[in-house]
Amino acid sequence: MSAKHKGKGPQALTANELREGFVVWLTKNFEWSLEFEHALLTEDVDMIEKMRVFGEAQENENIVVGVYFIDVDPDSGKPVRYREKFRVSGPTL
Amino acid sequence: MYRYDEFDHEVVQSRVKQFRNQVERRLKGALTEEQFRPLRLQNGLYLQLHAYMLRVAVPYGTLNSTQLRQLAMIADKYDRGYGHITTRQNMQFNWPELTDVPDILQDLADVQMHCFQTSGNCIRNVTSDPYAGAIADEVADPRPTAELLRQWSTMHPEFAFLPRKFKIAVVASPNDRAVIRAHDIGIEIKKNANGEIGYHILVGGGLGRTPVIGQTLQPFLAREGLLPYLEAVMRVYNRYGRRDNKYKARIKILVTETGIDEFRAQVDAEYETLTPSDIAVSQDEIDRISSYFTGPNYENLSDESEALKDQIKNDDDFSGWYETNIMPHKTPGYAIVNISLKPLDIAPGDITSGQMRAVSDLADQYSFGEIRTTHSQNIVLPHVKKDDLPALYQALKAEKLAVDNIGLISDIICCPGMDYCALATARSIPVSQAIAERFSDKTREKAIGEMQIKISGCINACGHHHVGHIGILGLEKAGVEFYQVKLGGDSSENTAVGDITGPGFSQDELVDGIERMVDFYLNNKKDNERFIDSYRRLGLGAFKEVLYADR
Numbered sequence: 001m002s003a004k005h006k007g008k009g010p011q012a013l014t015a016n017e018l019r020e021g022f023v024v025w026l027t028k029n030f031e032w033s034l035e036f037e038h039a040l041l042t043e044d045v046d047m048i049e050k051m052r053v054f055g056e057a058q059e060n061e062n063i064v065v066g067v068y069f070i071d072v073d074p075d076s077g078k079p080v081r082y083r084e085k086f087r088v089s090g091p092t093l
Numbered sequence: 094m095y096r097y098d099e100f101d102h103e104v105v106q107s108r109v110k111q112f113r114n115q116v117e118r119r120l121k122g123a124l125t126e127e128q129f130r131p132l133r134l135q136n137g138l139y140l141q142l143h144a145y146m147l148r149v150a151v152p153y154g155t156l157n158s159t160q161l162r163q164l165a166m167i168a169d170k171y172d173r174g175y176g177h178i179t180t181r182q183n184m185q186f187n188w189p190e191l192t193d194v195p196d197i198l199q200d201l202a203d204v205q206m207h208c209f210q211t212s213g214n215c216i217r218n219v220t221s222d223p224y225a226g227a228i229a230d231e232v233a234d235p236r237p238t239a240e241l242l243r244q245w246s247t248m249h250p251e252f253a254f255l256p257r258k259f260k261i262a263v264v265a266s267p268n269d270r271a272v273i274r275a276h277d278i279g280i281e282i283k284k285n286a287n288g289e290i291g292y293h294i295l296v297g298g299g300l301g302r303t304p305v306i307g308q309t310l311q312p313f314l315a316r317e318g319l320l321p322y323l324e325a326v327m328r329v330y331n332r333y334g335r336r337d338n339k340y341k342a343r344i345k346i347l348v349t350e351t352g353i354d355e356f357r358a359q360v361d362a363e364y365e366t367l368t369p370s371d372i373a374v375s376q377d378e379i380d381r382i383s384s385y386f387t388g389p390n391y392e393n394l395s396d397e398s399e400a401l402k403d404q405i406k407n408d409d410d411f412s413g414w415y416e417t418n419i420m421p422h423k424t425p426g427y428a429i430v431n432i433s434l435k436p437l438d439i440a441p442g443d444i445t446s447g448q449m450r451a452v453s454d455l456a457d458q459y460s461f462g463e464i465r466t467t468h469s470q471n472i473v474l475p476h477v478k479k480d481d482l483p484a485l486y487q488a489l490k491a492e493k494l495a496v497d498n499i500g501l502i503s504d505i506i507c508c509p510g511m512d513y514c515a516l517a518t519a520r521s522i523p524v525s526q527a528i529a530e531r532f533s534d535k536t537r538e539k540a541i542g543e544m545q546i547k548i549s550g551c552i553n554a555c556g557h558h559h560v561g562h563i564g565i566l567g568l569e570k571a572g573v574e575f576y577q578v579k580l581g582g583d584s585s586e587n588t589a590v591g592d593i594t595g596p597g598f599s600q601d602e603l604v605d606g607i608e609r610m611v612d613f614y615l616n617n618k619k620d621n622e623r624f625i626d627s628y629r630r631l632g633l634g635a636f637k638e639v640l641y642a643d644r
Contacts, residue, residue: 016144018119018120020191021140021190023144062120065140092520
């Protein structure tokens, strides 16, 4: 799977942990966090490329599955897509 | 109920070992995710929106108390203390970790359970009437047929990679409680004028993005012909079903495109090439399977229960529950008890581990250890003495399991929606709760009477919205959820796909619109008309005008 981003504005890299299955986001230390608030948000093209390389390597090393970039709203700092907002907030109940 | 033979036991145990090995290889990287995905799906393990989800098969919705207790244990030990009953009578766990799943499968195997046929393009877990073997209106017990189909379809080598998933439902009553006309194959067990039992076979029903009502393929198929005939149907589908387009791959599209008469001719031609006696099972085997479903040792009772009569007279809450949640049993002095999993504060179909244990204990105490799950996401205790109903009610009440809303407006079928599902486009659980909350006044709810609201969070229609009296489809545009409404659908033997009303609503607008339609119905209903009857009489236009009154 390619994590190549096609989005606009700030990006975050997300995936699911292979073992536990939970949603994670890549942090500025290039670690995976269960908390979106720790996610690295960047528009820097070089950084995005580093994130992609790291994410795909982590997938190949069987740490995470389904790595992809998401668009982040620059004003709110929250994901743009509705679905991604729910991956951050978890179930309503 | 059915007990595994040595073959079943061996198959399930060996599958646990296989999957344990597959998970180990995945974690070590010997299997890529692409290679592993079909293997995990064959064991009911999905990767959903937030986490893995494990779907446990409950064949034809039949559980015993030991099994439900084990599901409670699994919910506590490996998950978050609850499970979810699906519209195909299975139980899902929303938060298992991959590393635990082999142990979960072992724990399931220990009580003769597994996750076969809960995913993938195979013949899925067969569903049936939750009142099977208990209800007065059935012509035969559908469970031996459902069990026969389970044995035939499980790991059938020819049908492991069908064009798409394939769902079969069996009933044995003119009152359809399994939505057989919305299944790839629906089977109604019937009795003919000579008193012989046979099968009315329907084909090509389905919901999803293209709702189709099943058509009669055979009005009365002789009993011994069932498996060979179904094998011929599956072969025709397997050969001609469209594999070029996922959205046109279900048998409903093949039957619609081919035409029912030509499809029947193709099945007949295929049947001619088979040796039916190689496929059909012997009468001995049918008798062996049937012997597991002879029913419990009922006591010889009068159908009148003084204890019950007194309680109805003296306890309004009990009497309200009795009115909505109890169905007549075929055996004098017994009743079928529906346990609603639709309280106001919990997602429809969810049941906590504590409640599972309580239901298991109550099943042992009052229902010969038997439990059923329903496609309406509720639970049934099939064989309860009428004398025991007052005590059972009190015990259920203590577990918050005595909600008296079966078949009413707050007994909503609802898919997990965006709260859990990776395919969803909108949430459905909060909508169902908002509707239930709006109609929480019991007097009003009972005055409204029978009402089927069904909510799906995407066009795949797991929440059966096409066949709801009021069907609701959740969609999303530019980050905002909105809900489309269908009216006049019916999931009973008079199956009907609802009429599309028009543009969608926000959740608040939707609940207001439903309330206006309900009030309109109450003000205009004739005699004992149900909502659906009034809708049929007054038509889409009248209700649509009310629904869109504030636009």
